[in-house]
Amino acid sequence: MTTNMSVKSAPERILMAPGPSNLHPRVVQALIAPLVGHKDPYFLDLLDETADLLRHVFCTRNAATFALPGTGGSGMEAALINVLQPGDTVVIASAGFFAQRMVDICERLNDVNVVVVPGTWGQPVDHDVLLEAVRQHRPRAVAVVHGETSTGVEQPLAGLADSCHSVGALLLVDAVATLGGVRLPVDDLGIDVCFSGSQKCLSAPPGLAPITISDRALAAIQARRTPVQSWYLDLGLHAGLWGPDHTYHHTSPVLSLYALAEALRIVVEEGLEPRLARHCLHSAALSAGIEAMGLEQFAARGFRVPSVVTVLAPEGVSALTVRTQLLDEVNVEISAGLGEQADSMWRIGVMGHSAQRANVMLVLSGLEQVLSRYGYAPRGSGTSAAAAVYAGATA
Ligand SMILES: Cc1ncc(COP(=O)(O)O)c(C=O)c1O
The missing domain is CATH 3.40.640.10 (Type I PLP-dependent aspartate aminotransferase-like (Major domain))
Known part of the structure; x- marks a missing residue:
């Protein structure tokens, strides 16, 4: 048997699905x-x-x-x-x-x-x-x-x-x-x-x-x-x-x-409290970006878990196809939905070492880029809205 697979060819992805997250x-x-x-x-x-x-x-x-x-x-x-x-x-x-x-x-x-x-x-x-x-x-x-x-x-x-x-x-x-x-x-x-x-x-x-x-x-x-x-x-x-x-x-x-x-x-070493706060911050920035783009979250307001942001795909857009495009073109992994929501929702992880500003920005800009191909006109800039949350947090 011959094989041309090797661990050396494993792609280094940015893991923003709800698990696994990137390793430190x-x-x-x-x-x-x-x-x-x-x-x-x-x-x-x-x-x-x-x-x-x-x-x-x-x-x-x-x-x-x-x-x-x-x-x-x-x-x-x-x-x-x-x-x-x-x-x-x-x-x-x-x-x-x-x-x-x-x-x-x-x-x-x-x-x-x-x-x-x-x-x-x-x-x-x-x-x-x-x-x-x-x-x-x-x-x-x-x-x-x-x-x-x-x-x-x-x-x-x-x-x-x-x-x-x-x-x-x-x-x-x-x-x-x-x-x-x-x-x-x-x-x-x-x-x-x-x-x-x-x-x-x-x-x-x-x-x-x-x-x-x-x-x-x-x-x-x-x-x-x-x-x-x-x-x-x-x-x-x-x-x-x-x-x-x-x-x-x-x-x-x-x-x-x-x-x-x-x-x-x-x-x-990070401290449990600062770590929980970090998850909340990046989750808030991602949510603000998603909403600024005019996209709707699936989870009811007031009950959203910071580690998983769920987003409804706009009418006529396949969540599964967009997920694949983000992986292929931006090297970032997010998940599509589960069960009945398989093709109509994205699930974005805000987890552990992956919960970083650069990754949140990449997801938002990647989504903006890919969705524009489907004629989806975002209401506003997702990355600007997220940046405003980060600016507020450091002010
Ligand atoms: C809430 C919850 N429970 C259980 C599981 C199952 O965990 P695993 O896939 O590691 O077996 C998952 C996996 O995503 C999960 O999110």
């Missing part, structure tokens, strides 16, 4: 550091340090805080299948593609009653309706997506945990699109299981799922009547690997963990 050069260096064995004392120290760094980013004191091998979806699946047992009820707030994935996972579970609290895409799920469902069904778990990447909506979480805990339910939160970029104080919010992905606001390569589990949730998992149906995703076993004895469960993805640890150190 230090994270790239971490990926080519010398490989050690997964029981090497250096690596075991790195596991301990990574757990501490994750506690810092999740704003939690949970002992069971670590990174699962696998993408964000492994965190989602692990959270659900560890907490739910046959005979249990789960309430899922669903107004987007990733919430629907949680429904799909739960519907595969043996004898779990899945109660969906539906919402409209582009809006959060109604908080009061969700609370009422929790009171009525008294479920084992309530699952919500913090930042719904398919719609750009942030689901308000304040007060939800109290309602869950008052009926004995655990609160599970998908923070795949938000951890490290959007405020999410896990302990203050009373979240029991929170999972994320390495490749979005943390700007590490895809392939790891940070997760944190409250003592209450861990006790519930340990008291299960039946073993977790997946041996590989059994959170108790992962807690053993990341605990003081580092009990073997799998061969840790050493280089990926070097990269995650380095990405987390960068978060700490």
Whole structure:
């Protein structure tokens, strides 16, 4: 067999889709550091340090805080299948593609009653309706997506945990699109299981799922009547690997963990608060530019998550074609929509190392350039509007 492919020909893109985001050069260096064995004392120290760094980013004191091998979806699946047992009820707030994935996972579970609290895409799920469902069904778990990447909506979480805990339910939160970029104080919010992905606001390569589990949730998992149906995703076993004895469960993805640890150190060096503010600033600049051009956002005003800006394509413009043109001509990646919105919406990430002024400007100028070909006359200049936001921020 012959092949003319080589990693040397991998294009260096500007990644402005909602994940993966670009890697900081230090994270790239971490990926080519010398490989050690997964029981090497250096690596075991790195596991301990990574757990501490994750506690810092999740704003939690949970002992069971670590990174699962696998993408964000492994965190989602692990959270659900560890907490739910046959005979249990789960309430899922669903107004987007990733919430629907949680429904799909739960519907595969043996004898779990899945109660969906539906919402409209582009809006959060109604908080009061969700609370009422929790009171009525008294479920084992309530699952919500913090930042719904398919719609750009942030689901308000304040007060939800109290309602869950008052009926004995655990609160599970998908923070795949938000951890490290959007405020999410896990302990203050009373979240029991929170999972994320390495490749979005943390700007590490895809392939790891940070997760944190409250003592209450861990006790519930340990008291299960039946073993977790997946041996590989059994959170108790992962807690053993990341605990003081580092009990073997799998061969840790050493280089990926070097990269995650380095990405987390960068978060700490930047400071969590300044980092969240940076995401808000670039998101505001991008939104201002989009609106100045006369384009409409999909997510309802007041509920827009800073890490994902969703934009409706103008009438007669294919979102998928424009996405390809931006990639080919401007070297910048944004995403088209998901589900019914596949060809009518763009999803632009404002995440981690990619969340920079130059990248925001490039997306806006690229969109202006490409859309003009479709006869779309922008109402005003997107880049000027974004520049005004930046000027205001430094004034
Ligand atoms: C909110 C949300 N949940 C879950 C996932 C799944 O993560 P992954 O693709 O890393 O498995 C994603 C991915 O985009 C996401 O945005």
